[in-house]
Amino acid sequence: MREFYEGVLNHKVEFDYGNCIGFTGGLSLWQLDNAYPISKFLGEKYSAKGNSNLEICYETDEFTAVVEELKQLPIKYLHQVVEEKWGQLTLRIYDPERNLVEIGESMPCFIKRLKAQGLSDDELSKKVGLPIEMIKQYLLQ
Numbered sequence: 001m002r003e004f005y006e007g008v009l010n011h012k013v014e015f016d017y018g019n020c021i022g023f024t025g026g027l028s029l030w031q032l033d034n035a036y037p038i039s040k041f042l043g044e045k046y047s048a049k050g051n052s053n054l055e056i057c058y059e060t061d062e063f064t065a066v067v068e069e070l071k072q073l074p075i076k077y078l079h080q081v082v083e084e085k086w087g088q089l090t091l092r093i094y095d096p097e098r099n100l101v102e103i104g105e106s107m108p109c110f111i112k113r114l115k116a117q118g119l120s121d122d123e124l125s126k127k128v129g130l131p132i133e134m135i136k137q138y139l140l141q
Helices: 002-008 037-042 063-071 107-116 121-128 132-140
Strands: 013-016 020-023 028-030 055-060 076-083 089-094 100-105
Touching (some): 002 020, 037 089, 063 089, 063 100, 100 107
Parallel strands (some): 055 100
Antiparallel strands (some): 020 028, 076 089
16 A cells, blocks of 8 residues: 555655554555454455445544534544544544544644643553654644
C-alpha cells in the first residue's frame, strides 16, 4: 500500500509508525491487528473481497463536534465511538458509496485528553507507542 500511495500516487510521507503511515494532506494507512475494534466489528483483518478491508481515515481536533454533527445525518455506522488500545477515540461509518470511513481524534487531541486524565509522559509513551520526545511535542501543540 505504501509503495502505491507514495510511488504511484506521489503522496509524501509525513510520519511512519511502522503499522501506521501518515501522508501530508491527512491520508493515513495502517495495518490491522486482530485486537483492534475494527477487526472485531468486521470479523476479519484482511479480506480478498477488496473494499470491505479498505478504510479511509480522518483525524480531527473537533472530534466531539463531528460526532454530534454526524448524529443529525442519515448515516450507516459500522460502530459508534470506541477507544482504540492506544487511547484514541474513533468511530466508523460508511460513505454513500459504502466505503468505510474512520473518524478519529487527532494525535495531539487524544494525547492531551489522556494527559488530563492523569497519565504521566512515560505512561503516555507506553500506551500510545511513541517516544517520550514525540509525546512532549504533541502536548505542546
